[in-house]
Amino acid sequence: MGVASNEPHLLRAARGEVLSRPPVWMMRQAGRYMKAYRDLREKYPSFRERSEIPEVAIEVSLQPWRAFQPDGVILFSDIVTPLPGIGIEMDIAEGKGPIIHQPIRTIEQVNALRPLNPDESLPFIRTILQALRQEVGNQSTVLGFVGAPWTLAAYAVEGKGSKTYSVIKNMAFSDPTVLHLLLDKLSESIAIYIRHQIDCGAQVVQMFDSWAGQLSPQDYDTFALPYQQKVFAAVKQTHPDTPLILLVSGSAGVLERMGKSGADIVSVDWTVDMADARQRLGKTMKVQGNLDPGVLFGSQEFIRDRIYDTVKKAGNWGHILNLGHGVLPETPEENVAFFFETAKNLNLATV
Known part of the structure; x- marks a missing residue:
């Protein structure tokens, strides 16, 4: 490990250093709210093209970096x-x-599924992550991006997004054998995928269990938590120094359970007050979040007040400033710029 001060700001916060300001990035910071992205989408209409052709995915990942200099640059990808x-x-x-x-x-x-071989089936990932690391150097932290077992299982079983999750819940509650086997296989492949992303240059990896908030706490304990733990434990065996973030959408009811996943950092959405989240997760858990993305439609004064409120409640240790979920498509770019500017000029001593 190099001299800590040469390391990027987000990585230092993720490792638990006390800093003068929290690092900042935004979920979905590469995307539809940016004109540069919409222009590129005209040329490459398929999402898979945009995320799987290395030079296009590199360009998309770097658009917000060039525009706003966030402390985190995340691989442009999808959980599936x-x-x-x-x-x-x-x-x-x-x-x-x-x-x-x-x-x-x-x-x-389920029995026909095979283990993931990332260099064979996802050759573009290595190219993209290596290029991102080279581009941002120590000025920013490169984040990896994976889906969690429950959420990937929900997609695989439902066949698409869902409002009710009735197909996978039917399987979970009437014949869980098939589902547990699927979750087990997905856990193994996701662990392989995270290790691969780290080996290719990701310095921090965020796992999205976007749909686990749709489970009751007791079902979260059966179908989400054990498999999150399995993935994180496997990664920690080989890559103990890489900080891992867990995000669950609508997580207010399962926040303490997220803290038991083995993640180093819990992403908090806006349904929980940051001071409450800190209390519920305990003194040793690091946090990310938790502004409502809708705040970015407010005035500059409103945005500044909300940033200060979150940062004050999170304190001077182990907080990565972020939205509670993705930046919304219609968000004015100048408000995103203001968000980053305000966050980067913060001094915790004066907030």
Whole structure:
């Protein structure tokens, strides 16, 4: 490990250093609210093209870096990206999200799945991450991006996004054997995928269990938590020094459980007050978040007040400033610029 002060700001915060300001990045910071991204989308209409052609994905990942200099630059990808590599074919429909052509419903389908070999099925990941590291140097932290077992299983079983999750809940509550086997296989491949991203240059990795907030706490303990733990424990065996972030959407009811996942940092959404989150997660857990993305439609004064409120409540240790979820498509770019500018000029001593 080099001299700490030469390391990027976000990495230092993720490792637990006390800093004069929290690092800042934004979920979905590369995307639809930016004109540069929309222009590129005209040229490459398919999401898979944009995320799997290395030079395009590198360009998209770097658009917010060039515009706003965030402390984190995240791999432009999707949580379902590794699924074809384990035998689950998919497409990503513009504005609708992933579509799985043959949803997983039987034990035979689960048994036919193969372990992920990232260099073989995802050769673009190495190229993209190496290029991002080279581009940002020590000025920013490169973040990896994976989906969690429950959320990937939900996509694979439902076949697409859902409001009710009735297909996977039917499987979970009437015949969980198939589901547990699927979750087990997904856990192994996701752990391989995280290790691969770290080996290719990711300095911190965020795992998205976007749909685990749709589970009751007792079902979270059965279908989400053990598999999060399995993934994180496997990664920690080989890469103990890489900080890992866990995000769950709508996580107010399972926040303490997220703290037991083995993640180093828990991403907090805006349904929880940051002071309450700190208390509920305990003194040793680092946090990320938690502004409502809608705040960025407010005035500059409003945005500044909300940033100060979150930062004050999070304190001077172990906080990465972020939105509670992705930046919304219609968000004015100048408000995003103001958000980053305010965050980067913060001094915790005066907030």
